[in-house]
Amino acid sequence: MTAAFRPSPLASDQTAREAALGVVALAATLLFANGQTTERTVVAAERLGRALGVPARVLPDWDKLTVELEGTSLSRIVATKPLGIDMNKVLAVTAVVDRLCDGTLRAEEARSALLLAGNLPPISTLQFTSFAAFGAVSLGVIFGVLDSSSLILIGTSAALGALVRRWLSVFSNNPFIQPLCAALIASITTTISAIGLHQPIANALVAFCPCMVLVPGPHLLNGAIDLVRTRIALGIARLTYACMIVLMICVGLLLGFIADSSTLQAAGPIAPVPLLADVVAAGCAVASFGNLFSMPWRMLPFPIAAGMLGHAAHWALISLASANVATGALVACILVSIIVTPVVDRFHLPFAALGFSAVVSMIPGFFLFEAASALVELVSLGPRAPIALLSNIAANGATAFLVILAMSFGLILPRILLEDRS
Template identity: 25%
Template sequence: MHREPDPATATSPIGVPDSLTVRSEAAAAVGAALLAGGMASFRVKTAMAIVAKALGLDSFISIVSFTDITATATLNGRYRTRITQPDHVGVNVDHIARIHRMVEMLPERVDATEIFERLVMIAARPPLYGAVVNALAAGLACAAFSFLNHGGLVEMACVLLAATIGQALRRVLQHRHWNHLLVTVIAATLTSAVYALAVGIPTALGALGPGHQGGYLAAVLFLVPGFPMITGILDIVRSDFSAGIARLTYSAMIVLAAAASVWTVGVVAGLEPAASSATTMPFPLELALRAVATFVGVLGFAIIFNSPLKIALGAAGVSLVANSLRFTMTHTGAPAQLATLGATVLVGLLAYLVARRTHIPRTTISVPAVVIMIPGFTLYTAFALMNSGDMNGALMLAQEALQVILAAGFGLALAHLATSSTWRRVAQPR
């Protein structure tokens, strides 16, 4: 006896373009796209909840980790739970900003098809900057870091060369979706080797005198995972422990991989991670030069993060003001962690004002602005001292770096708590 097929139901996509399945997948796709761009988990949850409401779903409850989303959607007494994983997790500020604007401008009701079409258009956007600009941005950012760590012109020039070459290779491997740890090891090894040659060959020929090893660690600072490091702390403040702990674990793994590679090349090449001697210029001049270096460094990192130029300039301008305050505080004797806390609170407040006027997520401004304050130089030095047997020195530097990193994350969190009512509440978006 012939039996007619079962009719489509509210939980089946067959013949029902506005089914629970399709709507829940559309909301989850928005979250996956934001997660792939590096957005913190709370903002991912908020965006999915807004989209779910516009799609007509009764609720959308989600758990967001570093690499996947588990969500349950309900509609008319029915529910559907699904797990979504983005193809690749990295940092793409352009995609984050465009998805944020899309969510912000959603009408009261929207079709799932429209959500999917917009996401496809955003995902198809190529990088805003070509390979040459991207690599030079890393080189200039690390050269600026070298100056902030008291490097001279020779160190800055060698850092510029080494970091540019290292980032060029790193970008090629990232576009091939290679394992992040392997990419970090290869890029750190090449960058360190280029710096060692750039300093060692002229020194051996007598064209340079000894003592230009101070930029050795600064050359690999483009590998410090500042974005997941800061967003991981923000996640933990919001009690999103699965995402926060995963992000911080990933950050620690990348830092250790880079530090081990740099130390290995240093042992082979006979380079010591010695800090450059402090400059003795007048304070007003040093403050001005540090402000310029901060602006260049943050602008370079923002370009690496694929930030649109207006957002990159905004982040650089915010950091210029905040990092100048931080340097002034440390110059007057304030502890580094206290100065960092004050500076990052200021970053968060300024980013909030900029984000309100330009309708962009504040993370796209605040995180690149804070990356310049991450003590990557100190972290790498601590690892090198540990391997050389100086455990006391290594532990002192490690705890100093950890305190500064925590201060940076908590400073942004305090700014969020002061300016966002949703951040002050325990309730999760749904």
């Protein structure tokens, strides 16, 4: 039941209403730009508007937010794009909104408090680099790389890519240059080190695992959630943005091999990883991505526990029940979503970032990059391409698509059902 609107002293005149509108627009912009789901952004902004005594309505779009006061001609359009993922900022902004709604923060202090929350610094370059390397190495273990030389190369490649991404962020705001260059570094590292590697699986994963750190999982999930919520235009825009990043990763990954006139060796079947190593590595990967998304340390145990439990279920289904990877991902993501949703609601965290952190090790980047590599080889060979190459593209592409679909469905369905009942 919607609470009745009661004007506050702040909304007693035109100037005050415009000030309140600006506060609501600022809060909505900070949440939207830093990875909060669209639904939670709208709910938080409209709740803040009621607390300030103005019935605000938020209309999100890909490149702007429109905030208008119902029953009046007052509105404000803020140019913004949902490109960032920063859970620390989302948590800080939500805390300010809660304090305003609870009456523990004066309305006159709202704007400065929101600006302070929105200007929180990102994690340090050292932390960003270290956890990028740690996450890539953890994914390497999950995908079957257990020799130390390959793991060191994976970590080094991911660390170099992270340093370059931070350096590029100083000079350019283009969101596609960073993943392109980081993926290019991964391919060059693999090419340089290929002479010393004699295991095709390790050789492929030295290139793939650093690129897995770049996959825009939260944007994929937010886009899928928007589609389910019938925000069709925004959902398509989010998914297009995520697909463009994936395309840049594939281009960067393959450019290094093309420049060196070499091809990426097919990885073949991945050797099964022992359950303990698989689950521990999954927990490490969750911790790494949580840090990359600026998640507060005190919150990390929740997604780590959910990710380890989900990955244990994933391992059991594939290794013991002989299920395919899409079925294993579906069941594991449903389990993770059921665990994570109450935590997200309790602490007002971005579901997409938290959920993706917990299931990042199941993202089918391996199959996607294999399909992309085979596609480039197909273009280079032309009519001389063997039928087996076409089968490889179809099989890996279809597997990647089905796993992504299963993961999105598994994460979103419990979230929507539990959220609608709350």
